[in-house]
Amino acid sequence: MKFPVIFLASMLLALSPSHPSDTVSSEPLTIGTSYIVSTHGAERRINVVLPADYDSGDRSYPIVIMLDGGLKQDFFLSLGMERWNQLWGRSSPAIFVGVETVDRQRELLPPTASNDEQERYPTAGESAAFRAWLSASILPLVRDRYRDDGRAFLLGESAAGHFVAETWAVAPDLFDGYAALSPSLQWNKQSLSYGLAGMENRDRPPLFLSLADEGGDTEQGVLRFVGHAGSNLCFADRRTELVHANTLHGLLPEALQYLLPTEADWLEEYGLTLRCSDRTID
Template sequence: MAFLIAGLSPLQAQAIIASEPLTIGTSYSVSTHEAERRIHVVLPPDYEKSDQTYPILIMLDAGLNQDFFLTLGMERWNQLWQRSAPVIFVGVETVDRQRELLPPTGAKAEQERYPTAGESAAFRQWLAASILPLLREKYRDDGRAFLAGESAAGHFVAETWAIAPELFDGYAALSPSLQWNGQALSHSLAAMKRQDRPPLFISLADEGGDTEEGVLRLVENAGPNLCFADRRTDLAHANTLHGLLPEALQYLLPTEADWLEEYGLTLKCSEAPSDQVVHH
C-alpha cells in the first residue's frame, strides 16, 4: 500500500482544500391533518439576479423521501433545454396519502384497505388558504400557479381541476387513480355542464380496468385545453412520473425554443379512441 500511495501523481494525491454545505432551497415545517410535514421551495437559478417574476409549481408527494429529488431534477433538466419555462418549484410532502389526497369512497374494499381516506377537500382548502398565500408573500411570483401529481395525487389534481378549476392555472394528472369510488369523479364530470377550465395534462399507462375506463371517460368529457398522453403501450403505472413529467411541464409552461422537435422533445397529445370511451 505504501508503494501505491508513493506512486500517485500530485493531482491524484491532492487533498481537499475546502468544503461547504450544498444548499438548493428552503424547507418549511407546516402542519395539517394532525401531522407535521415539510414543503420544500427551490427558486429558479436567476431568481436573485433580477426582478423577474415566476409561476409557482406545486408538486404533490414531494417530500425528501418521496418524489422531491426526482421531480426537481426533471424540472431542472427541462430548463437546461428550455423545454419548459422556469418556475418556483414547491414540493409538498404528504403523510397519509389516501387521507389527504382522495375523497370519500362508498366502495367497501377501498374503505377496508384505506380506512383513513376521504379528506381531499380539507387538504385542498389547506393548499388554497395557507400554502399558496404563504408562497406569494415570501416569493416573487407572477400570479400563476400550477398543480401536478401522480397516482392518488393525480386523482387529487383531476378532482381539483373538475370541481375547483379556479384555484390553479394549469394541471398535470399523471396516471390518476380514477378507479376510486367506482370511477365517481369521471361520472360526476360527465354529468356536469361543459365549461372552460384551465389546461389539463392527463395520462394513461397500462393500468387497464376501472382506471382506464375512468380516465377515458374524463378525457371524453373534459372539453378544450386538454393534452391526453395515451401511453398504454409503452409505459407502466410505476414509470409514468419518470416518463411524462417533462412533457407535462412542456405543455403547461411552454417556451419559444425552436429546437425541441429536432431533439425529439415533442408533445404527444392523443384523442380518446371513440370506440373505447365508456359513456355509462
C-alpha cells in the first residue's frame, strides 16, 4: 500500500502550481542616492532624487531643498507630493534634496531669551551655523554632481519653517525662493517678526508662508511677519481649514506650485489652484 500513496503524492505535487518565489524575478527598488555627511556633531543623510526624465537628455533643473528630509522624517511624504505635482503639471520638475536633521532645535532655531524655551530645548540656537553649512557644503555637493540650472529653493515646516523665514529675512540671496509652512514664529518671544519690522525694506525672493490654527503667540508672530514682508509673498491663511499637524500634507503641493509654476491651463478645472490670502485679515 505504500507505493500508491507515494505515487499519488508525487502526482499532486507535479500538478500543483509553482510557488511564486520560483517564477517571479525581483530587483532592488532604487529611487535616489544618499550622501552621508556630518555637521553639528552628528552624522546625517542628504537624500537626492532626480527628475524622472533626468537621464533622457541634458536638461538642467532647479534644486529643491526640503528640511527635515530624513528617511524617518518628511522625506517620503514630501517627495511623493512633489512627484504628484509633476504628474499633474502643477509644478516644474526639480532635483529633490532631503536634508536630514538630528537635533532640530539646535540646528533650525536661533538663540532664545525665553527661560521656558531654554529649559525645554537647552541645545537650541545654532541656526546661523546650520545655514552657513547648507550654503557652503550642501549646495556645492549637489551642484558638483548634478545638472542644476542655477536656482535653488528652500522649504520647511514648523521649526524648519522658522529657519526658512529667518533665512529669507536675514540672508535672502542664498536661495531663489522660500516656503515656510506653519513657521514657529512664537520662538524667542516672536523676535523674528519684530526684527523684520525693524529691517530696511529690500527686494527679496518669493516667499510662500502659511498659518494654520496655531493661535496665540504663533499666530501673532506670523501675522506681524506677513504685515512687513512686502509684496513678493503668497500668504496662505488656512486657520479655519488646517491644524499644525497636517499643514505639510495640505500645503506643500501649493507651495511648490507658487515657487515653480508651469504653463498648465487645466489646473483650475481640477481644483489645483493657488490661493494667496488677503493680508489685511485680522
